[in-house]
Amino acid sequence: MGWTTLLLALREIRRNLMRSFLTVLGIVIGVAAVVTMVTLGNGATQSVSDQISSLGSNLLMLRPGQRMGHGSSGAPSFNAEDAEAIKTQVSSLKAVAPTVSRTSVVVVGTKNWATSITGSNSDYFTAGNWTLEEGRFFNATEERAGKAVCVIGATVRKELYEAHSPVGDSMRIKQFSCEVIGVLAAKGQSAMGRDQDDTVVMPLRTVQRRLTGKQDVTTILISMQDGASTEQVTNQLNVLMRERRKLSDNEDDNFSIRDTKEIAQTLSGAIGTMTALLGAVAAVSLLVGGIGIMNIMLVSVTERTREIGIRLAIGALEKEVLMQFLTEAVVLSAFGGLVGLLLAAVACYGLAAMLSLPFLFSPSINLLAFGFSAAIGVIFGYVPARRAAQLDPIEALRHE
Numbered sequence: 001m002g003w004t005t006l007l008l009a010l011r012e013i014r015r016n017l018m019r020s021f022l023t024v025l026g027i028v029i030g031v032a033a034v035v036t037m038v039t040l041g042n043g044a045t046q047s048v049s050d051q052i053s054s055l056g057s058n059l060l061m062l063r064p065g066q067r068m069g070h071g072s073s074g075a076p077s078f079n080a081e082d083a084e085a086i087k088t089q090v091s092s093l094k095a096v097a098p099t100v101s102r103t104s105v106v107v108v109g110t111k112n113w114a115t116s117i118t119g120s121n122s123d124y125f126t127a128g129n130w131t132l133e134e135g136r137f138f139n140a141t142e143e144r145a146g147k148a149v150c151v152i153g154a155t156v157r158k159e160l161y162e163a164h165s166p167v168g169d170s171m172r173i174k175q176f177s178c179e180v181i182g183v184l185a186a187k188g189q190s191a192m193g194r195d196q197d198d199t200v201v202m203p204l205r206t207v208q209r210r211l212t213g214k215q216d217v218t219t220i221l222i223s224m225q226d227g228a229s230t231e232q233v234t235n236q237l238n239v240l241m242r243e244r245r246k247l248s249d250n251e252d253d254n255f256s257i258r259d260t261k262e263i264a265q266t267l268s269g270a271i272g273t274m275t276a277l278l279g280a281v282a283a284v285s286l287l288v289g290g291i292g293i294m295n296i297m298l299v300s301v302t303e304r305t306r307e308i309g310i311r312l313a314i315g316a317l318e319k320e321v322l323m324q325f326l327t328e329a330v331v332l333s334a335f336g337g338l339v340g341l342l343l344a345a346v347a348c349y350g351l352a353a354m355l356s357l358p359f360l361f362s363p364s365i366n367l368l369a370f371g372f373s374a375a376i377g378v379i380f381g382y383v384p385a386r387r388a389a390q391l392d393p394i395e396a397l398r399h400e
Contacts, residue, residue, distance in 0.1 A: 019296065020332060022292075023292050023293055023296045023332055024289065024292075024293070024332050024333065024335060024336030024339070025289070025292075025336070026285055026286070026288045026289025026290075026291075026292045026336075027286060027289035027290075027293070027332075027333050027336030027337060027340060027373050027376065028289075028336045028339045028340040028343065029285050029289070029340070030282060030283060030284075030285035030286035030287075030288070030289050030340065030373070031286065031336065031337050031339075031340025031341060031344065031369045031370070031372075031373050032340040032341075032343040032344040032347060033282030033283075033285060033344075034279050034282045034283050034286070034344075034365075034369050035340070035341060035344035035345075035348070035365055035366060035369050036282075036344045036347045036348050036351070037275060037278040037279045037282050038275060038279050038362065038365045039344070039348045039352075039359075039360060039361070039362060039365065040275075040348060040351060040352065040355070040357060041271060041272065041274070041275025041276075041278070041279070042275070042360045042362060043348075043352055043357035043358045043359060043360050044271050044275075044355075044357055045271050045272060045275075046357075046358050046360060047356075047357050047358060058094075058223060058224035058225070058226065058228065058230070059127060059128075059221060059222070059223050059224075059259075060221075060222040060223075060224065060230075060233065060234065060237070060257055060258065060259055061219060061220075061221060061222075061257070061258045062078070062086075062219065062220040062221075062222060062237065062241070062255060062256070062257055063218065063219050063220075063255065063256050063258075064076060064077050064078065064218070064254065064255055064256075065254065065255070065256060075254035075255065076245065076254065077216035077217060077218060078098065078216070078217040078218075078219075078220055078255075079098075079215050079216065079217055080098050080204065080215070080217060082098070082217065082220065082241070082244060083096050083097070083098035083217065083220050084096075085240060085244060086220065086222065086237065086240065089236075089240055090222075090233060090236045090237055090240060091233075091236065092224055092225045092228035092229070092232070092233055093222060093223065093224060093225065093228075093233070094126060094127075094223045094224060094225045095123035095124075095126040095127040095221070095222075095223040096123055096127075096220065096221070096222055096223075097120045097121055097123040097124035097126075097127045097128075097220065097221040097222075097223075098120060098121065098204060098217040098219075098220050099118055099119065099120040099124060099204070099217065099218065099219045099220070099221060100118070100119045100120075100204065100207055100208065100212060100216065100217055100218050100219075101116055101117065101118045101119070101218065101219075102116075102117050102207065102211050102212060103115070103116055103117070104117050104173055104174060104211065105173075105174075106156070106160065106171050106172065106173050106200060107171065107172040107173075108160040108161065108166075108169070108171045108172075111159070111160050113156060113159045113160055115153075115155075115156050115198050115199060115200055116198060116199045116200070117173065117199075117200050117202065117207060117211060118199055118200070118201045118202070118207070119201075119202050119203065119204040119205075119206060119207025119208060119211070119212075120201060120203075120204050120221075121143050121203070121204055122137055122138065122139065122140065122143065123221075123223075124201060124221065125137050125151075125201075126223060127221040127222070127223035128221065130184050130185070130187075131184070131185045132151075132182050132183065132184065132185065133154070133183045133184065133185045133186075134165065134167055134182065134183050135151070135167040135180070135181050135182030135183055136181055136182050137151060137181075137182055138150075138151065138181060138202075138203055142203055143203040143204065143205065144205070145205075146203055146205035146206045146208075146209055147203060147206065148176055148177060148178045148179065148202070148206055148210070149178065149179050149180075149181045149202065149203065149206075150171070150178045150179070150180055150181065150200050150201060150202045151180075151181060151182040151183070151184060151200070151201045151202075152166060152171075152180055152182075152183055152184065152199070152200050152201075153183075153184050153186075153196070153197035153198055153199040153200070153201075154183070154184060154185070154186035154187075154197040155195055155197040155198040155199075156197070156198060156199065156200060157183050165183075166180040166183060167180055167181065167182065167183065168180065168181075171200075173200070173210075173211070174210070174211065175210075176210050178200075178202065178206075184197065184199075184201075189356075204217075222237070230259055234257050234259070237257055238253070238257065241253075241255050286372065286373065286376055287376075289333070289336065289373075289376065290333070290376040290377075290379060290380035291380065293329055293332055293333055293376065293377060293380050293381060294329075294380040294381065294383060294384060297325060297328065297329050297380075297381055297384035297385070298383075298384045298387070300325070300328070300384070301325065301384050301387055301388045318389040318390065319389070321385075321388050321389040322385045322386060322388070322389035323385075324385075324388075325381065325384055325385035325388045325389075326377075326378065326381050326382060326385040328381070329377040329378070329380065329381020329382075329384070329385065330374055330377035330378055330381060331377070332377060332381075333373050333374055333376045333377030333380075333381075334370070334373060334374045334377060336373060337369065337370040337372075337373030337374060338370070340369070340373065341366055341369065341370060344366075344369075345361075
């Protein structure tokens with residue numbers, strides 16, 4: 001019974017291929033849009049998480065002022081002594097890196113490139129999860145002496161040295177020369193779109209003496225040990241900084257402590273909300289497709305009224321007629337769902353490559369979209385099928 005019903009449904013669909021294709025087009029577009037939006041959204045979320053993780057593991061960022069990214073708002077800057085106090089008085093830390101950054105033009109031979117110059121200590125590479133492609137990091141002796149040595153990012157190497165190894169060469173920064181002692185392995189863009197590899201890292205004292213002319217530190221990067229309590233470390237930092245900055249009990253903090261995990265969760269939450277919104281909008285086309293199936297099935301019942309009357313007259317049961325038309329509707333919607341999934345796979349693969357996002361295949365969303373498309377056939381195909389089953393055989397046989 002079931003197999004015969006399915007064959008009859010396929011025969012009726014093949015009889016009007018163009019009409020069948022146009023009928024399921026709404027389902028195809030709806031399924032493809034929903035799966036594509038959700039898959040790309042998951043890829044974007046994963047990309048943000050990976051980029052935030054590339055900033056450093058268990059990383060806290062300490063900056064003057066109460067709002068990150070809005071300047072210090074007149075709050076006093078930190079200094080190297082603050083970083084040393086954190087390193088000795090706060091527990092469960094792996095690395096503490098005071099940093100200061102300036103944008104400057106670096107020159108190698110006839111080539112020049114504007115890049116970010118970062119001054120810090122060797123803990124900067126640990127806190128930021130940096131690895132070397134070649135060469136070495138600067139050591140404690142070079143940090144204390146403020147030697148003019150530097151480690152460059154992959155972008156700086158590409159722009160100034162191309163295929164030539166820069167280790168051992170010199171580059172000019174303003175009025176002084178700096179020896180290149182290492183090249184950092186590439187990281188790519190950050191979650192904010194900044195090229196992390198477009199950087200030159202030097203000892204903190206070198207940058208302070210030769211570029212900024214001040215002892216200020218704009219940011220202190222703090223990397224916690226694995227398993228350390230973020231809340232506990234943050235509380236210790238807050239107490240220590242309030243004490244060192246001589247803030248009374250009724251004064252607000254003039255510094256901010258941000259966890260990169262918190263930043264990742266905020267960005268991922270925003271992307272997730274946008275993905276859900278776009279997915280909901282795309283799902284509307286599934287409903288439109290369902291209405292299209294109902295419409296064409298009603299037309300099919302009208303066209304085949306005499307056929308239905310003959311079947312009922314020779315002994316077909318109402319439930320058999322109902323199942324016949326319901327099967328046609330489900331086959332149409334399920335076929336549209338399959339085509340939509342194939343179209344979504346191609347679109348996701350291409351768009352993920354174009355947008356530099358990871359392609360994350362999600363079996364759950366694909367099965368859910370296909371199941372929903374089949375359910376659309378049942379829901380919107382029931383009314384036409386019920387109408388066909390309830391036809392009066394005598395009246396149906398009179399129909400021309």
